Amino acid sequence: MNYDQARYGDDERYEPLLSEKDGKAVDPGEDSALPDELTRDSLELPELSEPELARHYTRLSQMNWSVEAGPYPLGSCTMKYNPSFTDVVAADPNAAVHPDRDPETVQGTLKLLYGLQEYLAEVGGMDAVTLQPPAGAAGEFAGITVAKAYHEANGNDRSEIIVPASAHGTNFATAAMAGYDVVELPSGEDGRVDLEALEAAVSGDTAALMLTNPNTVGLFERDIEEIAGIVHDAGGLLYYDGANLNALLGRARPGDMGFDIMHYNVHKTFATPHGGGGPGAGPVGVVDDLAEFLPRPQVREVGSDSDGSDVDGGAGDDAAGYELFDPERSVGKVHGFGGNWLVLIRAYAYIHRLGDEGLLDASAKAVLNANYLAERVEFDVPYGPFHHEFAATSGDRDAADVAKRMLDYGVHPPTTKWPEMVPEAMLTEPTEAESKASLDDLAAAFNAAAADPVEDLEAAPSKTTARRIDQTSAARNPRLSWHALAGSDDDS
């Protein structure tokens, strides 16, 4: 497939920074409503016309890859198609309300939040859900904070969290942020948790094991009940990292597997406008024993206790109304307000649209697509059988070089060099959104890059807006603003 990404200007030029187009200094104190000593002396921001800005941002957009442009098969990132209607409902003017409104005056907002809590509890097999964490890693932090509160309430201070070597980096960072020592668990020969290693790792110090299932090479942890038993017997909790939940929708639920706490990356599993790095949302579900520790506030139906169990709900249901309440021994807050509302709306709309059938089909096709692509790719693919993603290895070729070459074939490459258990890993997750033709193109790009001379790989990419970028100099000589750039231009 031929591909050329937009670029602007000739060889000497690039799309100028806003600051290079024009700039005007103003003295905000000049005619100020405030005394001079309280105001700044000058302010220099670009002064551009709306047509100039419209062109600037349109050009920037054209120099950017997106799911609508083509496949984005980043393993463990679940970049699926984001249906347009979720944007329409998120933009509803009646959804734009202030968080300090009297709950009685925002019944629509609370109804949706309640409905989403119920949907997520059902999908995850959990008893209670908070929607507050604004991203997956924030969900991990909220979940681990709840785990810590639970242990402390039981007079049972614990100091360690066990994390498999192949886990997402956020798991390690979250455990450390929450004040725990991280015990890294090596993977077994089959790519799964090694039960003997787990037995050796758990102790009376174990607060939790953080695990994703299927794991980060797409393998289902078949021994999950034994794993849960080992952790629970030691008095620890089992934490589910929801990054790979798309592979399980309607087929299995973390709660049924013995997980006590989980976060949902609703921006991965449901509607996914990832926005170039966020916002996401990382709701957290827990089993009954932990519900009283969840962040405050939560939403419930008026006149109910905190436990809501029926889910047919949706916006058709007519309860007496909805109210906020603080769980009895709440850990408090992990966000200044209630989290990333515009993302939660999209997630609710997506689940509401798909229903049981659609969710089940999403996971079916995500898994079918991953297996089909794994079959077509001429790289070694260790381990198996796979669910939604697989880690191919580029063998004696540098995975990063192969990835850059794939850009020239008009596809976005997979996640490279991770997880470390697969050498030169290319962790690939096509999702259910790709057609067979698109998967064939992806496989063709993999296979062409595999056959190209190494010089071509090292010279790639050539069809993108920028050629290979010097990452080392960016880190050695950090220039992080146009002020710094102007300074460094002066130096040269």
Added chain:
Amino acid sequence: MSGRSAGSPFAPHTLETTAEMLAAVGADDEADLFDIPESVAFDGEFGIPARSEREVVGDLRDTFARNDDLTEFLGRGHYGHYVPALVDDLSARSEFLTSYTQYQPEITQGFLQALFEYQSMLVELTGLPVANCSMYDAATGLAEAALLADRVRSASGDTVLVPEALRDGKRSTLDNYVDGSDLSVETYPSDDGTVDLEALRERVGGDVCFVYAENPTVTGAIEPELAAVGDVADEHDALFCVGSDVVALGLLREPASVGADVVVGEAGALGLPTAYGMGLGLFACREEYLRQVPGRLVGASEDAADHRAYTLTLQTREQHIRKERATSNICTNQAWVALRAAMHLATLGASGLADLAEDCVRAARDLAADLDEVDGVTAPLHDRHHFREFAVGVDDAHGVAAGLQERGYAVHVLDGDTLQVCVTDLTAGETDGLVAAFTEVAN
């Protein structure tokens, strides 16, 4: 569509293609591909019916229509300003909205440049040389700033000092974030709505590693002696962190000039509608903390053709490389919201932002003066300059707020005899109605 399997409308295969692909992988049925032991397989139903797009859109519109139509004179950290149409229009381009983190910079130059420009504008507004390209919100920004202090000032004390009047959401988030560190959080009092400098001087000692002050404060008061607060922090070798927001920074003295080591706060005051508390955390700091900064940074570099190019940089601070030794666990941040804030800032320009900020002072002053004329109302409660909002003294705050709500206006209740009112460009045209409603209910 004929031939397409029932199920997800966003999975493209026909029944025929599905069969072909199943044959290619040697499976009879999709269910055979799932390697799930029967004992943990789910064979129940969620009980969620599928709906058409039209039904979902209609359903959600009906749901949101249940929200009462109130004019919101609400602030305290979450602000509604008019968002130019250009921001909605261009930020919704799918190339921005459905892209991922820029791990392949060559093909994501557009977003990287936009984030570089966002960082640059925050550098201008704060006066500090390093700004990251977002935290979740002001509360998590503050919490991460305290953790930064813990890393860079571990030799001195471990007490974090924050204003007594800090919003509960910020205080509680801060408490949770520092729970895993050696830090403990304590408060200092305010005097007439701003820092009680004498009390702060008495409180700060060798045990303090971090002093946080807001400008404007949570009640909208503009801090008259911020530089003196910075001096107190500096004398004790504590990190001085200023909380503000992106509009206020367009007018108020840049925090770097009063000695701020770190600036945090809301940048979503531009670019976001009132989004039930969703935010955009700004985070800027001094150069010497560069390698301890949480979150993502975009830097300028060159490509193989010697052209300027942008890339995520200093990633060895981040969790995907450094794991438990990362500066923070943050991964997904608020990049698209940062793009919207940058677009909004660019649309305003320097003079537009300065004008908007001036209006936030004037509109608050005018509204306070009008409310002060109402019998039974004292406004502003504090003898300070104000930005957007101010505290209001009344006899029965709950009763007055309820009366206002019946008349279509929402205000904050702070305690039994104090309200708080916030006015922005969105509500400045409706202050007469608010004053009239106050007149009806306040005495």
